[in-house]
Amino acid sequence: MTYKKSILLTGCALFALAIQAQVTIDIDTQQRGPKVSPMLYGIFYEDINHAADGGIYAELIRNRSFEDGPRYGAPADMQGWTTDATAPSLLSAKLIQPSKKAPLLNSVQHNALELTVKASKDSPVRLVNEGFWGINAVQGRSYHLTFWAKALKYQGNVKAMLYSHDGSQIYAETMVSSLSSSNSKGWKKYEATLTADGNDPKARFALVFDGVGQVQLDMVSLFPPTFKNRENGMRPDLANMLWQMHPKFMRFPGGCFVEGQESPDNAFRWERTIGPIEEREGHWNVNWGYRTTDGLGYHEYLQLAEDLNAKPLYVVNVGLWHGGMTPYDNIQPWIDECMNALEYANGPVTSKYGALRAKNGHPEPFGIEYIEVGNENNQPDPNQQSDHYYERYEQFYKAIREKYPEMKIIGNVVAWGDDNPKWNSKLPVDLLDEHYYRSPDWFAAAFHKYDSYDRQGPKVYVGEYAVTNGYGNLGNMNAALGEAVYMMGMENNSDVVELASYAPIFVNENDARWRPDMIRFNSSRVMGTPSYYVQQLMPQHLGTQVVKVVQNNPYKDVARKPLTPKQSRVGFGTWSTHASFETVKEYDYVKGDWNKEGNIVRQTGLKDATLCIEKNVIDSDHYTCKFRARKDEGAEGFIIIFNYVDDKNYCWVNFGGWTNSQHAIEQISNGGKLLTTSKRGHIESGRWYDVTLQVAGDSVKAWLDNELVFDTVLKHDETKGIFSSATIDDATGELIVKVANTSDVATTANVNLKNFTPASARVVRLAANDGMEENTLDAPTTIHPVEQLLSPENNSVQFDVPPYSLNIIRLTAPAKP
Known part of the structure; x- marks a missing residue:
């Protein structure tokens, strides 16, 4: 065979592979696994990040009972509340505590708000609440107001209002009641309804007073319609x-x-x-x-x-x-x-x-x-x-x-x-x-x-x-x-x-x-x-029962790219530890509390994953670097950083990690960590160590003083690729196949079926252009589910599998005659 002919035949073979090879998912619906737990998926609720007040709990008034303070153990204050009065009117507010002469609403209330009012109908005053970073006024929406009040030598009215934060627009206004000390010997509950005629996510609520005297308030509550x-x-x-x-x-x-x-x-x-x-x-x-x-x-x-x-x-x-x-x-x-x-x-x-x-x-x-x-x-x-x-x-x-x-x-x-x-x-x-x-x-x-x-x-x-x-x-x-x-x-x-x-x-x-x-x-x-x-x-x-899946992916190991970049930088860091490094080079202090005195750079804080990176760019994927490092105090040892591209992509040798019990090499990619290798190890405090790091493509050697600690190769992430599973719904007869593509490579998959002939098929897909892509409040549906029809043929169905995608295929069996 001539050299030219050999090249031609090789090309033909690759062409045939390109035509025939695809990801295959073989499913025999009679090959069943365990029953699916009918209770499998639920939710876990915790009041974190203002998940309750200012979150799913619909109350709109912040600090409604005047019990909030700036921090635990500090006295309560008027968080969320302000007063608004224009001369000659006056409005002063102070928190009061229970006493025999002035009992509060009940025994669980530790504070109430006492207002001293000097106002008129021409010049009313406002007690204002900002809500939880704004009250959402929605045109046509009604809000239910309740509050408790006690009038003390007060004659006048009280109105409720929703208005813009700058006061230029009123969205809702209603008279609540005429307050009078003569007809209110104790605490009384008041109610009203406000209906907004405008939209403003940053609206404010106010109680408006136009009389003279004192009023005590507690438990001011405003609710929109609820679930x-x-x-x-x-x-x-x-x-x-x-x-x-x-x-x-x-x-x-x-x-x-x-x-x-x-x-x-x-x-x-x-x-x-x-x-x-x-x-x-x-x-x-x-x-x-x-x-x-x-x-x-x-x-x-x-x-x-x-x-x-x-x-x-x-x-x-x-x-x-x-x-x-x-x-x-x-x-x-x-x-x-x-x-x-x-x-x-x-x-x-x-x-x-x-x-x-x-x-x-x-x-x-x-x-x-x-x-x-x-x-x-x-x-x-x-x-x-x-x-x-x-x-x-x-x-x-x-x-x-x-x-x-x-x-x-x-x-x-x-x-x-x-x-x-x-x-x-x-x-x-x-x-x-x-x-x-x-x-x-x-x-x-x-x-x-x-x-x-x-x-x-x-x-x-x-x-x-x-x-x-x-x-x-x-x-x-x-x-x-x-x-x-x-x-x-x-x-x-x-x-x-x-x-x-x-x-x-x-x-x-x-x-x-x-x-x-x-x-x-x-x-x-x-x-x-x-x-x-x-x-x-x-x-x-x-579905109701797992069905066995046999997956074959001929592309799994096809194009392995080198992991070490052609250009990168090196540096050092710490984890919950004070450490010192001896160097004459210039550095970028990426993360942490670094200071430099002469040839010593110190990490003085106890933050996690601090980074100090050389300004010099290494223009090769083969290099050797040396460091002198010392643990001063703290939970762990010190870290040598290499293959640094940015603060989301680099590698490090962690000496004395895991509370100073292990040495390890880890790869950080897009902010996520992958463990390359580890071994038992400990770093002594106060001792200077000489560290040598040798990178030769994806091969890495690391010495601590004269001891070769690591001689290894960086790992490819085996979790990038195609994953598949299947269940069958015995109630509907549908077969449900799930295919996740965690890689950046699009492919085609073919589901081959045995003991199941689909009459129709559809795919529900969640996909992104990039694995780092996210939704935001301004673009909430950048990534969201979409649905497409598929075209099954005989006992199989073929479909595209985009990169970074979850694909859920529902196959329906023919209706029984």
């Missing part, structure tokens, strides 16, 4: 975002919110959160940095779950809070509190708490079937709210099981720092609550995580999971796809994983304490991240 028209209810657009997820259960009220911080009074104490809103004391949500009214209380949680057609899953406190505890052998009051809560939800109207539930408007039991004993209270370190967890659990278990033998009881396992947590007790437990906050590649790599779980052991509830490393700014498509692949793995193992819920749900963009969150909002707008749409789509397209 399902519930009194003291939920904001409709946010509640509808939950409803569109069709959750099977709702875990509440947290999270760390269950435990509280600093004091047991800052834990969630359910009995303090029911009844009329003016009789709810509220408490400091110290864990997340603001006070809560508890207007969204135990009854409202149960009502919301019912309105969403979701079963309530209640999390109880086991006598632990952040910073303190009740001794484990003295927790009967906490057990009693739990049992009383269950009686309120499940008891007959003839019981004490069942009668209270009926008094509050819900005679029928709510029907709690799931209860979780504690929240993240089973860590190895007892100082992490984990004192004697099994002893606490056992006492709760016995009390609950005795009265409610059918209730499913959920126990805690290690919630962080362990990818394979275990129940290290012989105590019976129905489900174990696993929590995972990781990177997109971790979740994709966990596609088979539950394949090897013990089928005879307790079921799993993945109570909290989300990409928190490499999610971008608000939550990108890479994060959503990693989570989708993980969920596909959970579906495949529904005989083990019974329940799952993403966390957290909500964030008010004006007070983000945690990122990412799947629903972002302000006073007037709301958007879902790509992760939200994954959480919405997966339960909407869930």
Whole structure:
């Protein structure tokens, strides 16, 4: 064979491969797996990021009972409130506390507002509330106002108003009442309705006075229409975002919110959160940095779950809070509190708490079937709210099981720092609550995580999971796809994983304490991240039984690009540690608290993942660099950075990581981390080390002094590619195939079917132009589901698989004659 002919035949062979090769997904519908848990997907609600007040709880007035302060432990002030008066009129306001001569509205109120008014009809004065970063005035919308007042030597009227923040426009105005000290000997409740005639997401509310004298106010409340028209209810657009997820259960009220911080009074104490809103004391949500009214209380949680057609899953406190505890052998009051809560939800109207539930408007039991004993209270370190967890659990278990033998009881396992947590007790437990906050590649790599779980052991509830490393700014498509692949793995193992819920749900963009969150909002707008749409789509397209899938991807290893860039920089960093580095070069201080004295650059703060990068660009993928480094004090050692392109893409050698117990090389790509290799290791404080790093393409060697610590090759991310799974819906006869493409390469897939001939097919697709792409409030549907019809032929269907996409194919069998 001549050389020319050999080239020609090779080209023909490649051409044939291009025509014939494609991703194939072979499915025999008689090859069945486990039944899918009918309860698999639910939601986990926690009051974080103003998820309740200023969020799903529809109340529009901020600091409505004048109990808020600037921080926990500080006196209350007039947060959210201001006075507006033009001379010659006057309006002064001060908080008053209860006294024998001046009792407040009731015993749970610690403050009220006393106004001294000097005004007239020609020159009225205003008490103004800004709401939660604006009140959303909507044309034609009616708002229900209530407040309590006591007139003291006051003669005059009071009006209510919605108006623009600059005062130029009035959107709604109504007379509330004529206040007079002669006809008001005590506190009186006032009500009115305001109907807006304009639109303004930053509107303000005001009570307008035109008389003279003193007035005391408390519990000023303004509600728009609510979800399902519930009194003291939920904001409709946010509640509808939950409803569109069709959750099977709702875990509440947290999270760390269950435990509280600093004091047991800052834990969630359910009995303090029911009844009329003016009789709810509220408490400091110290864990997340603001006070809560508890207007969204135990009854409202149960009502919301019912309105969403979701079963309530209640999390109880086991006598632990952040910073303190009740001794484990003295927790009967906490057990009693739990049992009383269950009686309120499940008891007959003839019981004490069942009668209270009926008094509050819900005679029928709510029907709690799931209860979780504690929240993240089973860590190895007892100082992490984990004192004697099994002893606490056992006492709760016995009390609950005795009265409610059918209730499913959920126990805690290690919630962080362990990818394979275990129940290290012989105590019976129905489900174990696993929590995972990781990177997109971790979740994709966990596609088979539950394949090897013990089928005879307790079921799993993945109570909290989300990409928190490499999610971008608000939550990108890479994060959503990693989570989708993980969920596909959970579906495949529904005989083990019974329940799952993403966390957290909500964030008010004006007070983000945690990122990412799947629903972002302000006073007037709301958007879902790509992760939200994954959480919405997966339960909407869930069959009743798993069907075996055999996938072949001929392109999996076709074009492996080098990982080391042709141009990059090097540098150093720290993690929760003070460290010093000796250098004569110029650096960019990318992240951290760096200072330089002579030839020594020091990190003086204790931040995570600090970066100090050489200005010099290395114009090669083969290079050697040397450093001198010293740990000064802190939790870990020091870090050498290489292959640095930007603050989202680089590699590092972490000497003394993981609380100074390991050395490791990690690759950071688009903000997410991939572990290359690791070994046991420790860095001594106060000692200078010589570090040598040699990069030869994707090969990396690292020396600590004269010891070769690493000789390895950078890893390609094996989680980039095609993942597939399938379930069948026995009720409708539909076959549901899910195909996720986590890579940047488009391809074509062919589903080959056996024992199933589709009559029609459609695909629901969530796709992005890039894995880093996100939704925003200004562009909320950049990434959103779309639907297309497919054309099945005989026993197969072919479809395009775009890069960065989740594709859900629904195949319908022919109608039976």
